[in-house]
Amino acid sequence: MELSADVSHSRPRDAFDDHKPPKKRSRDPFAGLNQTEARVPPLPSKGQKLERKWSMGERRSAPARKRSTEPFKALKMQRALAAVPYGQRSQIKDQISEMESFEEFELLPEVQQAIADALPGLENVSPTPAQRVAIPELLGMKGKRVRRRNPVEKKEMEQFLLAAETGSGKTLAYLLPVIDAIKRAEAIQLKEEAVKLAAKEAADAERRKANLFELESPPLSKDHNPNSGRPRAIVLVPTAELVAQVGAIAKSLSHLCKFKAAPISASNTATVIRNRLFNPKGVDIVISTPFLLGSIVESNPNILSRVSHLVIDEADSLLDRSFSPITSSIVDRATPSLKQLILCSATIPRGLDTYLQKRFPDIKRLVTPNLHAIPRRVQLGVVDVNKEPYRGNKNLACADTIWTIGRSAAEHSAEGKEKIDMKRIIVFVNEREKAVEVADYLVSKGIDAIALNRDTASERASHILASFKGLAKDEEPPVPSPEAVKAAKTNYFPVGSTSTRKLVNTKVIVTTDLGSRGIDTCAVRHVVLYDVPHTTIDFIHRLGRTGRMGRRGRGIVLVGRGDRTDVVKEVREGMFKGQALI
Numbered sequence: 056m057e058l059s060a061d062v063s064h065s066r067p068r069d070a071f072d073d074h075k076p077p078k079k080r081s082r083d084p085f086a087g088l089n090q091t092e093a094r095v096p097p098l099p100s101k102g103q104k105l106e107r108k109w110s111m112g113e114r115r116s117a118p119a120r121k122r123s124t125e126p127f128k129a130l131k132m133q134r135a136l137a138a139v140p141y142g143q144r145s146q147i148k149d150q151i152s153e154m155e156s157f158e159e160f161e162l163l164p165e166v167q168q169a170i171a172d173a174l175p176g177l178e179n180v181s182p183t184p185a186q187r188v189a190i191p192e193l194l195g196m197k198g199k200r201v202r203r204r205n206p207v208e209k210k211e212m213e214q215f216l217l218a219a220e221t222g223s224g225k226t227l228a229y230l231l232p233v234i235d236a237i238k239r240a241e242a243i244q245l246k247e248e249a250v251k252l253a254a255k256e257a258a259d260a261e262r263r264k265a266n267l268f269e270l271e272s273p274p275l276s277k278d279h280n281p282n283s284g285r286p287r288a289i290v291l292v293p294t295a296e297l298v299a300q301v302g303a304i305a306k307s308l309s310h311l312c313k314f315k316a317a318p319i320s321a322s323n324t325a326t327v328i329r330n331r332l333f334n335p336k337g338v339d340i341v342i343s344t345p346f347l348l349g350s351i352v353e354s355n356p357n358i359l360s361r362v363s364h365l366v367i368d369e370a371d372s373l374l375d376r377s378f379s380p381i382t383s384s385i386v387d388r389a390t391p392s393l394k395q396l397i398l399c400s401a402t403i404p405r406g407l408d409t410y411l412q413k414r415f416p417d418i419k420r421l422v423t424p425n426l427h428a429i430p431r432r433v434q435l436g437v438v439d440v441n442k443e444p445y446r447g448n449k450n451l452a453c454a455d456t457i458w459t460i461g462r463s464a465a466e467h468s469a470e471g472k473e474k475i476d477m478k479r480i481i482v483f484v485n486e487r488e489k490a491v492e493v494a495d496y497l498v499s500k501g502i503d504a505i506a507l508n509r510d511t512a513s514e515r516a517s518h519i520l521a522s523f524k525g526l527a528k529d530e531e532p533p534v535p536s537p538e539a540v541k542a543a544k545t546n547y548f549p550v551g552s553t554s555t556r557k558l559v560n561t562k563v564i565v566t567t568d569l570g571s572r573g574i575d576t577c578a579v580r581h582v583v584l585y586d587v588p589h590t591t592i593d594f595i596h597r598l599g600r601t602g603r604m605g606r607r608g609r610g611i612v613l614v615g616r617g618d619r620t621d622v623v624k625e626v627r628e629g630m631f632k633g634q635a636l637i
């Protein structure tokens with residue numbers, strides 16, 4: 056092989072004038088060989104850098120890369136929830152990690168024993184994070200070894216915000232300390248009354264000795280009980296269904312540690328309400344909605360005269376625009392006698408956060424480590440309604456989704472494996488009118504569906520919800536024949552057709568936000584989000600109806616034209632990573 060005669064000659068200067076190596080050479084695998092000069096291009100000037108940034112390739116890729124790394128970009132547009140720093144969360148986690156038993160709380164023995172009645176069928180229960188965070192604080196325990204504060208020595212009203220994820224046992228977290236306080240106050244009152252009575256009897260005896268002919272003073276009337284119509288504690292909740300739910304828990308606790316609970320709501324008659332409030336044996340805890348209690352207080356202001364504990368459950372609802380005036384007026388009227396004001400919520404919306412900073416700047420925030428995070432055991436699936444076979448028909452996609460859930464269980468049963476449980480599914484819509492429309496459509500497709508909205512009579516609503524709460528025993532679902540299962544294999548219904556087939560093992564409630572707050576639907580494994588919720592707050596509450604207290608659950612969101620897919624994507628990512636939503 057012979058080398059060229061020019062091999063050692065450099066190339067003419069103007070060949071590098073544009074600072075770029077010739078393209079052909081740079082692509083050549085041997086381009087780096089036989090070079091006598093380092094051809095490193097100089098650093099680009101500032102102007103060149105900008106030019107490069109906006110060149111076609113970079114312009115497309117730069118924002119895309121930013122989007123993928125920046126967390127919750129779509130959710131940041133709404134920023135619905137107040138932030139709780141991760142440092143604070145880990146600190147709380149450490150603090151509560153050592154509390155393993157209810158016995159560590161300085162509750163009265165009768166209150167301790169009553170816990171088992173409120174959690175029937177459960178053995179070796181340990182307190183949930185919400186209970187570990189709240190109970191010691193509400194009892195005034197400071198650290199494990201320090202004695203509880205004397206309930207009578209406390210003069211100023213204490214304010215607490217208990218914020219813990221859905222289905223985490225917040226009801227017991229506030230009820231147990233409140234009942235404990237009531238029982239202690241009652242014991243003190245009984246002691247004081249006994250001392251007074253003894254003093255009076257002694258005085259009477261003295262007087263009789265001094266004047267043998269004096270008539271005996273009449274005994275104290277036993278007809279009037281000073282505890283009648285003057286509760287020591289009030290629990291406010293937003294709906295009649297929640298009044299019944301919290302009332303049932305209070306009643307179960309009252310079997311062992313005796314106290315009188317009066318749940319009152321618009322679903323009770325006036326006579327029932329009167330009898331419960333003005334029971335001659337007295338009343339200790341009233342559970343009510345703010346509107347009902349507010350109207351009673353107008354005519355009987357004495358009802359609030361002795362209230363030492365006021366609980367506002369679902370505080371984010373009860374302090375929002377529609378409820379706030381009436382809730383605040385009850386707080387104001389009860390304040391003179393209040394020892395503890397306890398707000399309770401699964402979410403701290405930014406509106407509530409600002410309100411609390413202004414109205415209760417000293418409120419003590421009791422927050423659990425997983426606040427605002429949807430637990431990992433709840434999965435979120437997405438159905439694209441625009442795709443085949445739905446072609447934008449959400450009703451059809453909803454019916455098909457429900458059939459898919461119900462059918463899998465029916466097949467399982469037809470194979471003779473085991474008796475199947477009734478499946479209970481909640482479908483959430485954003486508008487009240489839509490609930491009826493969707494329920495009617497589902498019924499036309501052979502699904503046992505019912506609408507639950509503000510127009511549903513409260514007695515009927517309680518009845519509908521009972522089986523979803525695992526309280527009422529369902530009639531057993533009929534076991535479908537193998538033929539019926541075969542016939543139901545395809546659950547696609549052409550638009551407009553009415554199904555003659557029936558989905559036998561599934562019950563569905565179609566509801567709005569009304570069914571998303573506080574209802575303890577522990578029998579629900581599936582939630583269908585017919586509409587994409589407006590905010591992360593609604594996502595948390597709606598998905599919170601499943602996967603309660605350590606159970607698994609599944610949410611399915613139907614995404615159609617105009618729905619925020621970016622929001623759904625970010626919520627899913629957050630759930631997958633176990634992150635708190637914002």
Ligand SMILES: Nc1ncnc2c1ncn2[C@@H]1O[C@H](COP(=O)(O)OP(=O)(O)OP(=O)(O)O)[C@@H](O)[C@H]1O
Nearest residue numbers: 180181182183221222223224225226401573575604
């Ligand atoms: N320590 C415990 N161990 C086991 N189960 C419990 C315990 N405490 C409460 N539960 C059960 O957990 C379920 C949920 O409780 P609860 O309704 O109080 O939750 P929540 O936090 O108020 O939910 P939401 O935010 O949705 O209102 C109930 O069925 C209750 O019986």
